[in-house]
Amino acid sequence: MFAIGNDELEKCGKLGKSIQCKMCGKKHHVRYGEEVLRDGTRKPSKMLAFYKCKGITYLAGINGKAIGGKTWKNLQHGGT
Ligand SMILES: [Zn+2]
Numbered sequence: 001m002f003a004i005g006n007d008e009l010e011k012c013g014k015l016g017k018s019i020q021c022k023m024c025g026k027k028h029h030v031r032y033g034e035e036v037l038r039d040g041t042r043k044p045s046k047m048l049a050f051y052k053c054k055g056i057t058y059l060a061g062i063n064g065k066a067i068g069g070k071t072w073k074n075l076q077h078g079g080t
Contacts, residue, residue, distance in 0.1 A: 008067075009062060009063065009065050009067070010065075012061070012065040012066050012067050013065070013066045014064060014065065014066065015030060015049055015060060015061035015064050015065060015066040016030070016066075017029065017030055018030055019051055019060045019061075019066060021051070021053050021058075023053050023054070023058075024053055024054070028051040028052065028053060028060075029051065030049050030050070030051050030060045030061070031049065031050055031051065031052075032044055032045060032046055032048070032049050033045050033047060033048035033049070033050070035047065046063060046064050047062065047063055048061075048062060049061040049062070049064075
């Protein structure tokens with residue numbers, strides 16, 4: 001699913017409530033995704049975290065680890 005190995009994730013720092021943006025240098029609020037359960041209820045999920053900068057959504061972290069700076073587009077294409 002993601003082109004990021006577990007080893008790579010282990011090296012990443014813990015993800016906080018905000019993240020320093022690699023694009024503009026400012027801090028942005030980190031938002032977490034939702035997990036949809038089989039019965040349709042949604043619960044907050046720390047699996048995916050993201051932030052927005054200038055209208056572009058960037059991936060901030062996976063599973064509580066900060067990986068900032070990768071765009072969704074990059075992820076979808078499996079590149080870095
Ligand atoms: Zn920014």
